[in-house]
Amino acid sequence: MIKNQTAILMESVEKSFKGLQVLRGVNLSVKKGSIFALLGSNGAGKTTTINILSTLMRPDKGRAEICGYNVVSQPEKVREQISLTGQYAAVDEVLTGRDNLRLIGELRHLRDTAVLSDALLGQFGLEHAANRRVSTYSGGMRRRLDIAMGIMGDPALIFLDEPTTGLDPQSRSAMWEIIKDLAKSGKTVFLTTQYLEEAEQLADRIAIINDGIIVAEGTPEELKSTLPQGVIDLSLKNEQELTAVTSLLQDYSVKCDITMLSLTVVTDGSVDQLADIFSRIRQNGINISSFTQKLPTLEDVFYVLIGEKQREDI
Amino acid sequence: MTTITRSLIDTKTMAERNLLKSISSPDKLIENVIAPVMTMLIFVFVLGGALEETTGEMSYVNYVVPGVILLCIGQCSTTTAISVSMDIEKGIISRFRSMPIAQSSVLTGRVIEAVLRTMFTVVLIILAAFLVGFRPSAGIAGWAGCAALLLLFSLTITWISVVYGLLVKSAESAGSITMFIMLFTYLSSGFIATETLPSVLRVFAENQPMTPIIEAARAMLLNRALDNNLLLAAVWCIVLGLAAHIAAVRLYKRKLWRS
Numbered sequence: 001m002i003k004n005q006t007a008i009l010m011e012s013v014e015k016s017f018k019g020l021q022v023l024r025g026v027n028l029s030v031k032k033g034s035i036f037a038l039l040g041s042n043g044a045g046k047t048t049t050i051n052i053l054s055t056l057m058r059p060d061k062g063r064a065e066i067c068g069y070n071v072v073s074q075p076e077k078v079r080e081q082i083s084l085t086g087q088y089a090a091v092d093e094v095l096t097g098r099d100n101l102r103l104i105g106e107l108r109h110l111r112d113t114a115v116l117s118d119a120l121l122g123q124f125g126l127e128h129a130a131n132r133r134v135s136t137y138s139g140g141m142r143r144r145l146d147i148a149m150g151i152m153g154d155p156a157l158i159f160l161d162e163p164t165t166g167l168d169p170q171s172r173s174a175m176w177e178i179i180k181d182l183a184k185s186g187k188t189v190f191l192t193t194q195y196l197e198e199a200e201q202l203a204d205r206i207a208i209i210n211d212g213i214i215v216a217e218g219t220p221e222e223l224k225s226t227l228p229q230g231v232i233d234l235s236l237k238n239e240q241e242l243t244a245v246t247s248l249l250q251d252y253s254v255k256c257d258i259t260m261l262s263l264t265v266v267t268d269g270s271v272d273q274l275a276d277i278f279s280r281i282r283q284n285g286i287n288i289s290s291f292t293q294k295l296p297t298l299e300d301v302f303y304v305l306i307g308e309k310q311r312e313d314i
Numbered sequence: 315m316t317t318i319t320r321s322l323i324d325t326k327t328m329a330e331r332n333l334l335k336s337i338s339s340p341d342k343l344i345e346n347v348i349a350p351v352m353t354m355l356i357f358v359f360v361l362g363g364a365l366e367e368t369t370g371e372m373s374y375v376n377y378v379v380p381g382v383i384l385l386c387i388g389q390c391s392t393t394t395a396i397s398v399s400m401d402i403e404k405g406i407i408s409r410f411r412s413m414p415i416a417q418s419s420v421l422t423g424r425v426i427e428a429v430l431r432t433m434f435t436v437v438l439i440i441l442a443a444f445l446v447g448f449r450p451s452a453g454i455a456g457w458a459g460c461a462a463l464l465l466l467f468s469l470t471i472t473w474i475s476v477v478y479g480l481l482v483k484s485a486e487s488a489g490s491i492t493m494f495i496m497l498f499t500y501l502s503s504g505f506i507a508t509e510t511l512p513s514v515l516r517v518f519a520e521n522q523p524m525t526p527i528i529e530a531a532r533a534m535l536l537n538r539a540l541d542n543n544l545l546l547a548a549v550w551c552i553v554l555g556l557a558a559h560i561a562a563v564r565l566y567k568r569k570l571w572r573s
Contacts, residue, residue, distance in 0.1 A: 051408075109323065
């Protein structure tokens with residue numbers, strides 16, 4: 001019974017707005033009880049994907065199912081399985097945290113909503129602020145309340161749209177713990193993020209979306225072997241040297257910036273590769289004015305992934 | 315649970331949510347009472363002396379109160395337009411939309427709260443009117459008829475403001491509905507006799523919905539001849555209200571499939 005193990009299924013899903021194609025045939029499959037991260041930059045199609053899966057939007061083409069229920073023909077069944085926490089905390093500012101939770105409980109027709117609200121306030125570390133208006137809450141507290149409202153009524157599948165965007169580092173790591181705990185309690189979590197590190201930290205599986213298409217998918221380990229692990233920025237003195245180094249390193253993924261006289265080289269993060277790069281430059285008598293080593297950004301990842309695709313196409 | 319019980323329970327919860335929000339931020343409520351009261355004071359004490367001649371044997375305060383009440387009902391509905399578009403902007407409607415609830419309750423709960431809040435402010439306005447010399451001569455039937463008409467008008471204008479809230483791009487621009495409410499209330503027989511208006515405005519004032527509603531309310535409160543004003547008022551309210559209700563339900567569905 002493979003089907004029963006599948007929480008989310010998307011097949012060739014397409015969606016356009018006013019002639020602009022936002023999703024160009026998205027295929028996804030998410031196992032029950034796992035954390036799945038959809039990684040992409042702004043405008044890649046992350047929120048549209050979540051909106052389709054949570055019955056807010058109708059796909060133009062393709063099929064989308066939640067726990068075996070079709071999002072278009074059985075939206076009521078789908079809504080019983082899910083909870084959606086959007087990019088901005090959807091809470092009532094003038095009401096207290098407790099009232100916000102209680103009202104969601106009433107809408108889910110639960111018994112003892114007061115008891116359930118108190119339990120959730122405790123679970124999310126909000127008991128001290130339970131009777132305060134949400135307008136007095138910090139950004140992190142609002143997100144926590146927002147997620148608590150989402151899991152009121154015990155939905156099996158939780159959608160989190162960029163749960164850590166705009167949070168300070170401390171609230172971010174607190175949010176990571178919350179997400180891990182949700183998965184431990186048996187829920188399926190589908191989250192979107194712009195941060196590679198966040199996806200690697202949290203997810204059992206990651207899909208990278210760019211321009212409405214899934215460009216890579218796998219476990220963090222699988223992706224690690226194909227994705228860059230390190231990036232070096234080299235600064236050079238003049239254009240001649242820049243061109244010379246670019247051609248010396250042509251078997252690496254390199255990005256050349258002529259105006260800044262800088263070169264970005266993507267590596268696998270190993271010392272061997274670093275030594276190789278620097279010895280090639282030294283052997284040719286070129287001096288580097290400065291260099292920095294950093295973690296790859298999502299843009300670097302796309303650069304490598306899309307660069308490889310183009311090479312394959314040729 | 316049957317669909318009907320489910321939608322009744324959800325509507326009650328939604329109305330409760332909105333009432334709780336109104337009570338938690340009474341500044342809006344106060345504003346909705348103060349603004350019409352100020353208008354009433356200005357018209358009665360500043361302009362009333364000059365306008366008294368145009369209203370015949372009626373005292374000007376008696377003449378103007380029905381118009382002030384309608385203005386107040388209109389002001390109250392502005393809050394509804396703003397709240398509806400705020401709920402969309404903040405993603406609260408998206409949350410409701412992704413929940414297994416009776417979707418009709420989102421708008422109906424909003425309307426129920428608005429009508430209750432409006433009726434409460436209307437009572438306060440009438441009390442204030444008594445203080446400045448308003449002396450109605452209606453019997454029980456007159457009061458009951460007037461209450462029913464104001465309730466119907468309040469329902470109509472609330473559904474219109476829900477449509478407005480769903481149509482505008484942001485909560486900030488939702489407040490602009492006040493402009494239309496002022497236009498229709500002032501260019502009616504609410505504050506001056508329409509005979510005194512220049513011909514173009516007069517045609518507008520005599521044929522727009524606010525005039526028969528105000529005329530009917532005034533006739534019932536002051537125990538005067540209704541003519542066909544009550545019928546006209548009721549037809550206007552029911553037709554506009556139904557149209558707005560249908561439009562609101564459609565917009566709600568469409569907006570959320572797309573946005």
